[in-house]
Amino acid sequence: MEIKLNELNDIFSKAFNTQTNITADSVREDFETWDSINQLNLVVELEDFYHVRFTMDEIKNIISVKNIVEILKKK
């Protein structure tokens, strides 16, 4: 699966309900808005956009853009 950074940024913006500017190196600590509710929103939007379902371990590892790309690539 090819993951485009701009698509991923749109998903972040939608999930966090605010305009985000992610980079390939963005991590959870970079965002004030990346709390547990927005973690949930992010997972919901990612699953919906890429038509995937994450395992519980994968959900726990969604803490950086790098991880997200890695997990999605394996799907």
Next chain:
Amino acid sequence: MNSILILSDVVLDPVVKEIKLLYPGEAAIDAYYEEDIITRLLNINELDPGKYNFLFIHSDQVFHQKDQLWQQTYYNAVAGISKSFTGNILVSNACSRSWKATPLKLSLGNVFDTGAIYNDGFTRLTAQPNVYVFDFMDLCMSLGTQSLYNYNLGHLYQMPYTKPAIKLIAGQLMSQVSFLAHEEKKVIIVDCDNTLWKGVVGEDGADGICCDNNAEGILHYQLQLFLKARKEEGFLLCICSKNNEADVKEVFDKKNLPLKWNDFVIKKINWDDKINNIIDTGKELNLGIDSFIFIDDNLFELNTVKEILTGVSCIHLTDNYVDLLHNMNSFLFRKRQILKEDMEKTAQYELEKLRKNEAHDFIDLDEFIANLDISLDIRINDTNDFPRLAQMTGKTNQFNFNKHPYNEDELAAFTEKGRIYSLKVSDKYGDYGTVGIILIAINDKTAVMENYLVSCRALGKKIEYTFFDHVVAGLGAEGIELQDIRFKENDKNLPAQKFLKSINYGNKVK
């Protein structure tokens, strides 16, 4: 603006977020999540529930399995709240997943213990005047549990739904809130061509239109079945169609359609614009057009109505079956509650119309008729009239002494033993055409009235009395006595029955 309090045993923040996104400004929402929802319910006063006009209570018992004892306590807690809460309460019917292996012979389906949805507690609960079902199971059915639930998310975040499910829950909640906050719809107005049936009756003829259980007509057939069911739940059905009324009537007479001509309380079948026809329908029914739903296949008509009569809910009938299913599911067609009286609405309305007509008779009908300048043209055995007369014997129902269709040859044969009187009528507004027929069999100095028909468009102006008197008086002048009137009562010829009762010829009727 509606204000909604949500109490739930799963996290519904994504649903609230979705509502704010899709329905901006429509509702103020506060949502509280508590896995022990019963305790939350018992302490609802902490949340100042008087601030809200809707309370949505959602215990997802598909996700959190509960036993029957728990359910009883839960339902009792909600029932307790319903007595003091002044707004409406929506209670989700997401019921327990049964972990028992269900014996196949008894299977109600392995996933849902359907007994649990409609057990005594839940039924008693929704019998409270302000408690309504939030049909979560319907969402499960339309999306499928596999696509609706995300158990991994559920166990990590207490939010067990997928994005499509979140959208559906948000949509259904807002539709239901809007439905309960407004007056119910009462009237469904439908177009005919390419709506009640496929085809254009003015072009294709009554035989050329299609409405049956086969591929081509199925969409229209299903719509008719759907409308018939709504009628039985208390909706009034009306027609608004640009057509000749006789053409449309012919379709109902000829085709065995799910809906019958008399299922429609008001029929505006003419070439006027639909705006005025809908306004007139409202006046005649004495109902606000805000309670109307209008179904048409023609976008021009729909958009005109939508723009000018903003209260009317417009539904576009496309040739896509999925759209039909979607529309049929709309809250527009729902009733809060269905009572016995609702199921008899159309019949009640018909009675009311009869009463009105009768009142009319006594007040100003004579004056009204005198003002019409009606003139009658009565002919005997005029073969030019036979095609129309033959058609009338087949088509006329309301004022028809014996439903017995004659063809032209049979009419010609009848003249050998008697007379066929045909009636043409006109008034100051125009020509009615041939609207009446009396068949008199004559045997020397006695006569039998074999049949008497008047087309319904000529009724209500006492023409039927004048025609009858003229024929009987004419026979009397020739020294012929009317001995018998042949009459067969059926469920359609009520106007003819009323006529007979009123003319005092009872002893001659056979």
